[in-house]
Amino acid sequence: MFFSKSIFHWIHKLSPVQLILLFYFIAVLLSSMVLALPVAHQDGVDIPLIDVLFTAVSAISVTGLSSISIADTFSTTGIVFLAVILQLGGVGVMAIGTSIWLLIGKKIGLRERRLIQTDQNQTSFEGMVRLIKQILLVILTIEFIGFLILGTHFLQYYSTAKEAYFHGFFAAISATTNGGFDITGQSLIPYKNDYFVQFINMLLIIFGAIGYPVLLEVKHFLFAKQEERKHFRFTLFTKVTTLTFFVLIVVGTIFIMLMDFSKFFADKSWHEILFYSLFQSVTTRSGGLATMDVGELSVSNQFFMSLLMFIGASPSSAGGGIRTTTFALVIIFIITFARGGQSIRIFGREVYNEDLLKAVTVAFMAGIILISAVLLMLVIEPISLIALLFEATSAFGTVGLSTGITGDLSSLSKIILMILMFIGRVGIITFLLIFNTNKKSGKYHYPKEKIIIG
Amino acid sequence: MFFSKSIFHWIHKLSPVQLILLFYFIAVLLSSMVLALPVAHQDGVDIPLIDVLFTAVSAISVTGLSSISIADTFSTTGIVFLAVILQLGGVGVMAIGTSIWLLIGKKIGLRERRLIQTDQNQTSFEGMVRLIKQILLVILTIEFIGFLILGTHFLQYYSTAKEAYFHGFFAAISATTNGGFDITGQSLIPYKNDYFVQFINMLLIIFGAIGYPVLLEVKHFLFAKQEERKHFRFTLFTKVTTLTFFVLIVVGTIFIMLMDFSKFFADKSWHEILFYSLFQSVTTRSGGLATMDVGELSVSNQFFMSLLMFIGASPSSAGGGIRTTTFALVIIFIITFARGGQSIRIFGREVYNEDLLKAVTVAFMAGIILISAVLLMLVIEPISLIALLFEATSAFGTVGLSTGITGDLSSLSKIILMILMFIGRVGIITFLLIFNTNKKSGKYHYPKEKIIIG
Numbered sequence: 092m093f094f095s096k097s098i099f100h101w102i103h104k105l106s107p108v109q110l111i112l113l114f115y116f117i118a119v120l121l122s123s124m125v126l127a128l129p130v131a132h133q134d135g136v137d138i139p140l141i142d143v144l145f146t147a148v149s150a151i152s153v154t155g156l157s158s159i160s161i162a163d164t165f166s167t168t169g170i171v172f173l174a175v176i177l178q179l180g181g182v183g184v185m186a187i188g189t190s191i192w193l194l195i196g197k198k199i200g201l202r203e204r205r206l207i208q209t210d211q212n213q214t215s216f217e218g219m220v221r222l223i224k225q226i227l228l229v230i231l232t233i234e235f236i237g238f239l240i241l242g243t244h245f246l247q248y249y250s251t252a253k254e255a256y257f258h259g260f261f262a263a264i265s266a267t268t269n270g271g272f273d274i275t276g277q278s279l280i281p282y283k284n285d286y287f288v289q290f291i292n293m294l295l296i297i298f299g300a301i302g303y304p305v306l307l308e309v310k311h312f313l314f315a316k317q318e319e320r321k322h323f324r325f326t327l328f329t330k331v332t333t334l335t336f337f338v339l340i341v342v343g344t345i346f347i348m349l350m351d352f353s354k355f356f357a358d359k360s361w362h363e364i365l366f367y368s369l370f371q372s373v374t375t376r377s378g379g380l381a382t383m384d385v386g387e388l389s390v391s392n393q394f395f396m397s398l399l400m401f402i403g404a405s406p407s408s409a410g411g412g413i414r415t416t417t418f419a420l421v422i423i424f425i426i427t428f429a430r431g432g433q434s435i436r437i438f439g440r441e442v443y444n445e446d447l448l449k450a451v452t453v454a455f456m457a458g459i460i461l462i463s464a465v466l467l468m469l470v471i472e473p474i475s476l477i478a479l480l481f482e483a484t485s486a487f488g489t490v491g492l493s494t495g496i497t498g499d500l501s502s503l504s505k506i507i508l509m510i511l512m513f514i515g516r517v518g519i520i521t522f523l524l525i526f527n528t529n530k531k532s533g534k535y536h537y538p539k540e541k542i543i544i545g
Numbered sequence: 546m547f548f549s550k551s552i553f554h555w556i557h558k559l560s561p562v563q564l565i566l567l568f569y570f571i572a573v574l575l576s577s578m579v580l581a582l583p584v585a586h587q588d589g590v591d592i593p594l595i596d597v598l599f600t601a602v603s604a605i606s607v608t609g610l611s612s613i614s615i616a617d618t619f620s621t622t623g624i625v626f627l628a629v630i631l632q633l634g635g636v637g638v639m640a641i642g643t644s645i646w647l648l649i650g651k652k653i654g655l656r657e658r659r660l661i662q663t664d665q666n667q668t669s670f671e672g673m674v675r676l677i678k679q680i681l682l683v684i685l686t687i688e689f690i691g692f693l694i695l696g697t698h699f700l701q702y703y704s705t706a707k708e709a710y711f712h713g714f715f716a717a718i719s720a721t722t723n724g725g726f727d728i729t730g731q732s733l734i735p736y737k738n739d740y741f742v743q744f745i746n747m748l749l750i751i752f753g754a755i756g757y758p759v760l761l762e763v764k765h766f767l768f769a770k771q772e773e774r775k776h777f778r779f780t781l782f783t784k785v786t787t788l789t790f791f792v793l794i795v796v797g798t799i800f801i802m803l804m805d806f807s808k809f810f811a812d813k814s815w816h817e818i819l820f821y822s823l824f825q826s827v828t829t830r831s832g833g834l835a836t837m838d839v840g841e842l843s844v845s846n847q848f849f850m851s852l853l854m855f856i857g858a859s860p861s862s863a864g865g866g867i868r869t870t871t872f873a874l875v876i877i878f879i880i881t882f883a884r885g886g887q888s889i890r891i892f893g894r895e896v897y898n899e900d901l902l903k904a905v906t907v908a909f910m911a912g913i914i915l916i917s918a919v920l921l922m923l924v925i926e927p928i929s930l931i932a933l934l935f936e937a938t939s940a941f942g943t944v945g946l947s948t949g950i951t952g953d954l955s956s957l958s959k960i961i962l963m964i965l966m967f968i969g970r971v972g973i974i975t976f977l978l979i980f981n982t983n984k985k986s987g988k989y990h991y992p993k994e995k996i997i998i999g
């Protein structure tokens with residue numbers, strides 16, 4: 092009793108960000124333990140500790156990078172464990188934790204609300220409890236529909252209904268949570284000519300990556316009464332993030348198409364080119380599933396896709412990266428300055444300068460972290476810059492695409508990728524707050540002096 | 546008469562930035578014409594137009610990248626032409642232009658002062674005319690001393706005094722202006738064991754890259770009377786830029802050393818390792834001369850040196866890149882934000898927020914321009930990412946180091962590099978101003994709304 096009391100006391104003293112960290116570490120620890128259980132493995136298969144840990148971090152951060160083949164390593168039980176971990180990671184450790192509290196009837200206090208607020212990055216304290224319930228409801232509904240559609244469609248691919256619906260179950264969870272893992276052994280390549288499967292997967296990936304706030308607003312709009320709907324106004328956040336999200340997909344598709352037009356796409360038909368480009372563009376938002384071996388694409392395309400993965404998904408989604416809003420605000424920041432500081436209006440609104448600065452800082456920090464990681468891996472590995480850059484941005488964007496080098500990496504590089512996956516999932520802002528000591532601001536100011544720049 | 550009057554009228558209507566552009570283009574045009582003259586070439590050697598243009602842009606921007614071998618192509622006359630062009634580019638087209646006006650006794654008006662101010666990036670209007678005179682005096686003095694020392698030292702290398710002093714003449718100009726061209730056919734590799742030559746060259750490169758304002762302030766300090774010297778205060782600019790400059794050199798040396806310790810440096814003695822690392826670190830500030838084939842360094846080192854070249858030299862120097870001050874202010878910006886907006890004091894001063902934002906914008910724009918250039922070259926060339934990244938940052942930093950691919954590039958890639966050299970030399974701020982239309986700021990503001998970031 093004394094022991095549990097002192098732990099409670101210790102936890103109570105932690106800052107919200109430190110608490111989130113603690114929860115993430117516990118989640119990774121538990122996941123590792125579960126995935127290391129012999130019952131989770133196929134007969135006679137043994138996994139090195141570093142690979143168990145790597146899989147756990149990859150699953151909790153819903154990245155999908157894997158140094159081992161899921162299909163060749165895990166038993167059916169192991170795959171179900173993995174699906175549960177993806178679910179845990181996708182909806183967010185905090186959201187799940189809170190909903191469990193809800194289930195056992197405990198009222199959520201201000202302290203816990205603040206906890207969720209930091210993780211889900213919400214600006215308003217209101218309706219936090221309701222939010223978590225809604226997230227779960229929305230995600231589970233999407234997954235269940237995806238499971239039914241894919242499972243039924245898979246009946247033509249697999250000999251038993253059980254097998255078809257099991258593949259449908261895992262595929263729906265992996266796509267919706269943006270987990271990006273596969274149990275086919277080669278991602279969605281077996282369905283490379285099945286545009287229906289690809290279409291459903293793209294929809295599920297988009298649902299998982301576009302951000303819960305957007306989903307909830309759209310749900311509110313759809314379920315609103317006619318009178319209410321007339322006055323309904325989507326928030327600036329939803330407008331900006333959704334526009335950026337779809338612009339990135341369209342521009343991504345066009346560029347991917349162009350850059351391999353006379354190379355990988357040279358002998359393909361127009362609909363193959365369209366679907367290869369479209370799917371690979373969508374998946375860089377954070378999905379990670381692929382309908383082709385991205386290592387076969389030209390180096391220019393791999394470089395371009397690295398940029399897309401660096402941007403990543405929308406905030407408060409299952410995805411990572413610097414986030415679509417950050418990217419949009421950086422663009423707005425640059426345009427603002429290029430126009431001599433004249434502020435920009437988007438959708439009839441102005442953005443706070445504070446938000447612009449926040450976005451710029453996030454992008455910079457992310458760039459510095461990514462470049463450092465790539466540099467370090469270049470020193471360790473005898474692997475080309477493009478392959479390592481692709482792998483590192485894939486980890487940071489919690490995307491999970493790979494040119495195929497993950498299994499060949501040394502333990503140190505795997506640790507670097509794990510850190511990138513963690514930062515990508517938690518987000519740079521939260522990551523920065525970890526190191527933020529609460530020093531009081533200096534009371535007096537020093538004289539200012541101008542400095543010549545560039 | 547009417548013709549020259551209407552040209553004068555047209556020129557008078559240009560903005561300062563457009564005027565600078567015009568002067569740069571004229572300088573490149575004249576340089577190309579001079580370098581294309583048959584008298585400038587060795588017997589029987591013919592240069593394609595694109596390579597003449599490339600050499601001219603490279604010389605005017607004092608970069609030193611070259612798609613042809615200077616030693617095998619140009620005659621003694623051609624080399625003297627090249628030295629003059631480097632001088633023109635190094636001290637700055639505008640500075641030279643103004644000093645010619647001074648020589649013919651024309652008084653410099655406000656309009657012309659402003660012109661030079663933008664090019665040399667000075668914050669105060671005062672003493673602009675004096676400044677140009679001083680720049681010329683300082684640079685020519687340094688070059689003359691360098692010429693005497695190197696020429697005399699070269700007597701042991703060359704059979705005639707004429708040859709030795711000719712090499713000394715070109716080497717002194719190429720190092721001091723940070724031109725980076727060589728007439729040995731292999732940069733400073735012939736002197737790879739001559740640490741005296743390397744030391745002198747490093748000194749000259751630093752003089753050219755550390756920025757004229759710093760040189761002038763140091764000169765003022767040295768020539769000040771004892772009483773005056775007691776109260777002498779170096780500007781914040783000089784302190785920040787000089788500190789950053791030398792920190793970059795030291796950190797660069799250590800990292801270059803470490804990253805090839807068990808690779809290129811494995812069979813070298815300690816003094817070889819030290820001088821190779823030190824010289825290559827100094828030269829990335831913008832010098833461009835090299836004591837080794839940088840293509841032999843490990844990929845990690847080439848990546849690291851690309852980062853150093855991206856930062857480049859100090860403002861108002863003969864070098865390019867985003868500049869040392871920009872780099873320093875970006876670091877200050879990030880630290881400021883990481884500490885929750887609490888302002889940072891450096892040398893007992895605070896920096897203006899406006900300057901921080903300017904620095905951040907410059908770094909971002911530079912990153913976007915560089916990434917776009919590399920992406921485009923990846924599409925065109927069957928060359929590795931690391932080699933193209935190295936080449937592009939070398940051009941943007943007006944450094945001139947190369948892993949040896951310059952001559953193999955297609956004309957389109959050469960044009961991309963020329964644009965990078967131009968932007969790198971002119972500086973991002975000036976480059977942005979080119980597109981800055983003078984629209985009036987909107988009178989009313991739209992309501993602001995917060996956006997969730999990352």
Ligand SMILES: [K+]
Binds near residue numbers: 153154270489490491
């Ligand atoms: K993923």
Ligand SMILES: [K+]
Binds near residue numbers: 609723724725943
């Ligand atoms: K140079």
